[in-house]
Amino acid sequence: MTKIGLAYVNGAVPGFEDFGNLPTDIVKENGLVNGNKASDELDALIIPGGTLIESNDIDMGLNKEIKKMARDGKPIIGICAGFQLLSNQIDIGRKSPVPIIKEGLGIIDVNFSPLITSDRVKAKVFKNSFLVENQNEDVDGFHTHTYGKVEGDAKPLFYSKVQRMNYGDTNEEGDYNIFSGACNDDGNVIGTMIHGILDENPILVENLKNQIDIKDMDEIYNRNLEVKKYLQSEVGINSGxxxxxxxxxxxxxxxxxxxxxxxxxxxxxxxxxxxxxxxxxxxxxxxxxxxxxxxxxxxxxxxxxxxxxxxxxxxxxxxxxxxxxxxxxxxxxxxxxxxxxxxxxxxxxxxxxxxxxxxxxxxxxxxxxxxxxxxxxxxxxxxxxxxxxxxxxxxxxxxxxxxxxxxxxxxxxxxxxxxxxxxxxxxxxxxxxxxxxxxxxxxxxxxxxxxxxxxxxxxxxxxxxxxxxxxxxxxxxxxxxxxxxxxxxxxxxxxxx
Missing domain, CATH: 3.40.50.300 (P-loop containing nucleotide triphosphate hydrolases)
Structure with missing residues (x-):
């Protein structure tokens, strides 16, 4: 039975998007799924956006499982703060005279610093991962982040066309492109600042399905309904x-x-x-x-x-x-x-x-x-x-x-x-x-x-x-x-x- 985990930790927004209706299991900070290690139990993992970096010192048991899944070649998709978690480091000192540096897991070779964007976007695709195979058109989605400047040597996946940055218009044509997605050298660990990437781009969902060899989509969707039911049973995360x-x-x-x-x-x-x-x-x-x-x-x-x-x-x-x-x-x-x-x-x-x-x-x-x-x-x-x-x-x-x-x-x-x-x-x-x-x-x-x-x-x-x-x-x-x-x-x- 194929299992796709969704990280459910303080600071995450797991209901923010549907993630292609793919997640079948909840993964908490201890890194366990049904009492077993996520790296043993899961075929893929999705890390949602939120304030994972500000809200956690990222000293979670889940981090060991993320690293193990990455080494094992299993697909990991980090979105927004999930991408930051996978990076080298993040400067969250937007109004500080000196950088305020938070360390990431160092799986994708990029660094983050302050940049505000909140556009609906189209993004150019670079085919450096299984996720974007056959994606010949720009992908759709949206940005909403404060620390979105991405720099580094990782293989690029997406460059988003944005109309506004840091509260100002970019130019009259609205065609300013920013680095918004990358992957590790093996292409199995993907990070992107584009929310809705799996909801609005069906080819990417199909690629993930093929990569982990999903046979029964009805079973995936039924288990996903149970995940959503769990999400909607509680106000906030781990609030009780x-x-x-x-x-x-x-x-x-x-x-x-x-x-x-x-x-x-x-x-x-x-x-x-x-x-x-x-x-x-x-x-x-x-x-x-x-x-x-x-x-x-x-x-x-x-x-x-x-x-x-x-x-x-x-x-x-x-x-x-x-x-x-x-x-x-x-x-x-x-x-x-x-x-x-x-x-x-x-x-x-x-x-x-x-x-x-x-x-x-x-x-x-x-x-x-x-x-x-x-x-x-x-x-x-x-x-x-x-x-x-x-x-x-x-x-x-x-x-x-x-x-x-x-x-x-x-x-x-x-x-x-x-x-x-x-x-x-x-x-x-x-x-x-x-x-x-x-x-x-x-x-x-x-x-x-x-x-x-x-x-x-x-x-x-x-x-x-x-x-x-x-x-x-x-x-x-x-x-x-x-x-x-x-x-x-x-x-x-x-x-x-």
Whole structure:
């Protein structure tokens, strides 16, 4: 019986993609499969993306099994962080004046350093491994990573065409190519930064099937269903938080997490809500306004959800899928609740002549209800209250329903209690919520766009949300939506100015 392992370790996102529906067995940090060594039990291994490098010191029993399988010539496919694990070293010091070096396993002769990309991509193929035999066209997939600059002497497999790097466009043609895949000298150990590589390129799946001589695909798919059932039985990885019920909505219901600026905690709030709602048995879709889908990955770590082709909502030329087609696809899906993370302030880009170009316009287009969040850590609770009132009333002028206002990082409950009547008297919002300032002394690994440890970030987010918010009340704020229209620049100006 052919067995294909899927690494299930802290910091991994094994539900992020389907991996060609091939994994048949779960492999944990101890490197065992059904009580036996993975190198003895498995015919191939897939190592998913995530924050394996930030989340682990990679001193896992699984590492010995990876090295043994590599020496034995068995196929190993590492994707994103899985690729980093197989490399020589990784510099995770993106905002550090000096490199912060993490050692890899040294199986593929490349090094990594900071480079942000989050594009849907096509990638040129170099035929240095069994995996890409007969792949005569470019492969498809997507990037979403922070440490994606690959350099080294390993045999190349893929070069991805990207349109944006480090928050800026590459050039007008969008044809900047970056090294995005390589293999060891024998070609059996493959690393790539391209997510969806096995889901979107059937020839690669066929090559892997032939390489390990799969005879009965029905058996593989049936065992894969059991793997997915296992993934969906738990919130997060090794958390012990079981999903004990299955609750269904007739149609998906939507809620946006917007804010009055960056550093308000949108990602933290969305992550905690995603885990808390998934725990209650709902299938949760997570979307991001704009291109930086890295922000929703911590939530997907908890829900074991997929990064969908519509997970990034286009604003201007940035992103993957326009809001009209996104709503249509979601309304015909089996998702129960859709949480959407805004970008910067809800009004950032509102007066750009390209439409839509802001989170407010996305909400306007389909009457998506919103929780409007503000961080109180910069100007104080009083300033945040004044600012959030102005934002709320402008959203009301634009036809967006603010279901709740959330003051985040509250450091003084007496001041919060004092500003609540002011907010209620000056808006039409009754639900004024708060989250306290985190008391954790060590915040390293808490910044999604710099360095993040998923198991640490997500556990704090989910715990804080569940301890301070009524999740059933939040669920009641969601509503069914239909796409209506994209408002023109002139229509927006009439409402704003």
């Amino acid at each position: 938080i079981k999903i004990t019920e299955n609750r269904k909505n007739d149609r998906p219901k939507y809620l946006m997490i917007g804010s009055n600026g960056s550093d308000s905690g949108k990602t933290f709030i969305l992550t905690g809500l995603a885990g808390a709602i998934r725990k209650r048995g709902y299938k949760v879709a997570l979307l991001k306004v704009g291109p930086d889908v890295r922000d929703i990955i911590p939530g997907l770590y908890l829900t074991k959800g997929k990064m969908e082709e519509f997970s990034s909502i286009k604003i201007g030329h940035l992103g993957w899928s326009d809001i009209e087609s996104t709503i249509k696809k979601l309304n015909n899906s089996d998702y129960d609740i859709v949480l959407i993370e805004g970008v910067m302030s809800v009004f950032t880009g509102l007066l750009n002549e390209k439409v839509p170009f802001s989170a407010a316009e996305i909400a306007m287009s389909s009457k998506i209800p919103m929780i409007l969040a503000t961080g109180v850590n910069k100007g104080g609770i009083e300033s945040a209250a004044v600012d959030i009132v102005a934002h709320t009333n402008m959203l009301n002028n634009l036809g967006v329903t603010v279901e709740a206002i959330l003051l985040n990082k509250v450091y003084n409950e007496n001041i919060f209690d004092t500003v609540v009547p002011y907010i209620k008297e000056n808006t039409n919002v009754d639900n004024i919520l708060k989250l306290p300032k985190l008391k954790s002394a060590d915040m390293r690994g808490f910044i999604p766009e710099v360095e993040i440890r998923y198991e640490l970030f997500t556990s704090h987010a989910m715990n804080l949300i569940e301890e301070n918010l009524n999740i059933e009340e939040i669920i009641a704020m969601t509503s069914e939506v239909e796409f209506e229209k994209i408002y023109s620049f002139e229509e927006i100006k009439e409402r704003v100015i």
